[in-house]
Amino acid sequence: MKFGVVQFPGSNCDFDTLYALQNVMKSPTVLLWHKDHDLQGVDCVVLPGGFSYGDYLRSGAIARFSPLMQEVKAFARKGGHVLGICNGFQILLELGLLPGAMIRNKNLKFLCRHVHIRIENEKTAFTRAGRKGQVLRIPIAHFDGNYYAPARVLKDMERHGQIVFRYCDAAGNITEEANVNGSLGNIAGIRNRESNVLGLMPHPERAAEALLGSEDGRTIFASLILSLGRRKPARRPVRRERARHD
Amino acid sequence: MIDKKTLDQHGLTEGEYGLIVGMIGREPNLTELGIFSVMWSEHCGYKSSRIHLKKLPTEGKRVVQGPGENAGILDIGDGQVIVFKIESHNHPSYIEPYQGAATGVGGILRDIFTMGARPIAVLDSLRFGPPDDPKNRSVMEGVVSGIAGYGNSIGVPTVGGEVYFNPCYNLNPLVNVFCLGLADKDKIFYAKAEGSGNKVLYVGAKTGRDGIHGATMASAEFGKETEHKRPNVQVGDPFKEKLLLEACLEVMDRGLIVGIQDMGAAGLTCSTTEMAAKGGMGIVVDLDKVPQREAGMTPYEILLSESQERMLLVATPEKVRAVQAVFAKWDLDAPVIGEVVEGGRARISLKGEVVVDIPVDAVVNLCPAYRRPSQAPAAPVGGTALPALLLPQDYDDVFLKLLASPTIADKEWVFRQYDHMVQVNTVFLPGADAALLRIKGSKKALAMTLDGNSLYTQLDPKTGAKIAVAEACRNLACIGARPIGVTNCLNFGNPEKPEVMWQFEQAVDGLAEACRAFDIPVTGGNVSFYNDTEGLSIHPTPVLGIVGILDDIRKAVSPGFKAAGDVVVLIGENREELGGSEYLRVVHDLEAGAPPSIDLEREKRHQEFCLDAIEAGLVRSAHDLSEGGLAVALAECAFHGRKKIGCSIALEDSIRPDTLLFGETQSRILMTCRKKDLDNLRELARRKEVPARAVGETGGTEIAVEHRGRKLLRLPVEKAFQVWKDALPNFFKVRI
Secondary structure (H helix, E strand, C coil): CCEEEEECCCECCHHHHHHHHHHHCCCCEEEEECCCCCCCCCCEEEECCECHHHHCCCCCCCHHHCHHHHHHHHHHHCCCEEEEECHHHHHHHHHCCCCCEEECCCCCCCEEEEEEEEECCCCCCCCCCCCCCCEEEEEEEECCCEEECCHHHHHHHHHCCCEEEEEECCCCCCCCCCCCCCCHHHEEEEECCCCCEEEECCCHHHCCEHHHCECCCHHHHHHHHHHHCCCCCCCCCHHHHHHHHC | CCCHHHHHHCCCCHHHHHHHHHHHCCCCCHHHHHHHHHHCCHHHHCCCCHHHHCCCCCCCCCEEECECECCEEEEEECCEEEEEEEEECHHHHHHCHHHHHHHHHHHHHHHHHCCCCEEEEEEEEEEECCCCCHHHHHHHHHHHHHHHHHHHHHCCCEEEEEEEECHHHCCCCEEEEEEEEEEEHHHCCCCCCCCCCCEEEEEECCECCCCCCHHHHCCCCECHHHHHHHHHCCCCCHHHHHHHHHHHHHHHHCCCCCEEEECCCCHHHHHHHHHHHHHCCEEEEEHHHCCECCCCCCHHHHHHCCCCCEEEEEECHHHHHHHHHHHHHCCCCCCEEEEEECCCEEEEEECCEEEEEEEHHHHHHCCCCCCCCCCCCCCCCCCCCCCCCCCCCCHHHHHHHHHCCCCCCCCHHHHCCCCCCCCCCEEECECECCEEEECCCCCCEEEEEEECCHHHHHHCHHHHHHHHHHHHHHHHHHHCCEEEEEEEEEECCCCCCHHHHHHHHHHHHHHHHHHHHHCCCEEEEEEECCCEECCEECCCEEEEEEEEEECCHHHCCCCCCCCCCCEEEEECCCCCCCCCCHHHHHHCCCCCCCCCCCCHHHHHHHHHHHHHHHHCCCCCEEEECCCCHHHHHHHHHHHHCCCCCCEEEEECCCCCHHHHHHCCCCCCEEEEECHHHHHHHHHHHHHCCCCEEEEEEECCCEEEEEECCEEEEEEEHHHHHHHHHHCCHHHCCCCC
């Protein structure tokens, strides 16, 4: 399978995500330029973290108008897998591929630290390498990660198992203290109803190597590789892709 | 007509004006005077410091580029170099804390990537007045948010630094920003305009009226009217800089340009004249082609604007299109505004009329240097002898007071706001003795630290400066890194005051001596004078940024105790030294005495031993003793790991118990090792002639220290930790 990491102007976790997928997970990965219209036959689109367009308006509000995002939207509608990390999650919300919105962290400060998140739904293409209730230690780094959705939407999401990660303590308890940014229901990550689009605030690419303090983020990438690995790339033959990356 | 008043407004003396007239052969017009005023300001021209800075050692086998360029460059092997520098943004940060600090980050980042290096780490040394004063809190909140706002957005991690508090910074905070970048050795770029007929391109933000005379502002004392200077502070746009960074690195990587210079202090003036002077060429510039934010700007304003996020490039005519295509990809314009010419003059025109015509060499290289009068204070600043001090009754109480002192307390409130992990290289999070970054694709790692105790330099500038170097190197040694190079930021008061000049000379002498002793070259830095507000000077504050290298990152050691049952080993001796200590300041309200003594040869021996012991795999944790002495170092080791571990220590030294616990004698390191390794560690110490003794054991839930059979300290780790952790956040409404 092949990953594609989208580069917006102002993305700053694009190279980190590329490194984690290509060098750590050893999975073929390409960078996708936001002005292009070509998804280069990838099986999974990753929208990385950063400050697309400086985030001077609402986070992610301008990136959704990038030319490539029309393709990403169509790709997702056809069932293609899309992962949004941090700013990528915010863009997915602005794009309408995921429900809800982000507001400023409850303490009104940027926060960078390791947090614990609990896998609430292990039956997704993004979490199948993990267990239900498993606690992952992954860093966050954001200003607008305080998840909000109207009560009706939230209830609907609960019913359909769309809440995939919640902030918890080291033992896996969902507590107010563990809710670092004030998100409704301690929500750290959600999927769409069809389960092919997932957004999360923590950065799995920063938790992919023991040297950097945690390998827990690999669970998410490994799940995707497990889920999509055997599928042929959408447009280009497998052999040609392999050759390009060897 | 230039009169005395105009000269005063431009910070130029009549003597300097005479020099200018002599060099250009006529009276300058106002625009030309403005150019000389900024380029010959203390900030750009190093008038008062230049002759003294020559004393610093600048050579070494790794040095690729020493002082004089945008940043220093050292060879780290495998075809790679590091590019690094520290710079101050003190004055702007007081007037407008958020933008002052933010543009400080933006400016130093440009200094690094203009040389072809991708910035991979930022560290800051911040100094504020005590946080119980709301004005100081507001400055601190603004500065921290500004650093976060710029660094987080552009995606360069802020991996460490230091925060000190002292009343001397009440009206004059210090914001010193260090940045380090990584480049391929064969792709370094310089600020040189070479090749007659080559085109000069302007890239980045449009030029506005902001920041005019920023450099001149930073070269004078502040009075009560600083509010009026707010328009002199520039406004940062990290998004624009991110685009500029990517586009510049791309044109450099593809070899499309000849030279490049960022527009920092003195903007277009500085970049055009410096590039021409370094290339031994002249330059013509058409100001009509300069992108402008507003209509009707005068040549004076366009040339002296310090609008941020701008760069100047030189490219051969046939590559201009390719360069412009790269910038277009990143949504940036790159108009040609001029040309490199023979003749060594800068000829600048607006609407067809020549508005500036001056020799670049005069502007850039002929700024006068002064040996300003210096005078030692009549009596030592802090007195020589300390008054007889009563011993504390309750050492636990004193210990908690020190842990709660803002200078010693946990700085998490600050570094949580910085993205310290982006770029996925950060191995040690902020809070360790030094920042540690891996180099992707290699076993090597880079360590870096900022240091400078201004209480010591206030009491004895020379000794204080030596200690700053020694301690920064010790920080590196404690994680297993060998120092390879230095950059420094020298923050002082008004150099026209003979006592300040004396402090400066003494400090530079101390730095030179210490850098020679450690055999580390100074590759650049920055001098910030005129840190005086309303007539009061700050403590002399040299801040040292030292970079170290580890050959094998797996051997790096962190300060936290690793497990119960390890032996605690103290390297060095405890002496009866209390002068300049945080204990005296916090508990006895005294900034007095002589700072701790420093023997550089001994210091070096201890550090070599530490490095060898780490290399041999004998050390489980190592931490240097600094502010707050042995007791605070023990606490920091107990707090640092993910699991807190206590310790019990027994000491027999025949010195005062308060000195033993809180004295700041130099050259000491606290290590732990496995019991089975103790003999080997001792043997290594004996061979290296380094005093090393087992003083206790890790484990338990208390920090306990016994002195000659008497229990001095006995505190639950958790209680001490809470005091240390809560001290700084308690000053602020918003907890993190």
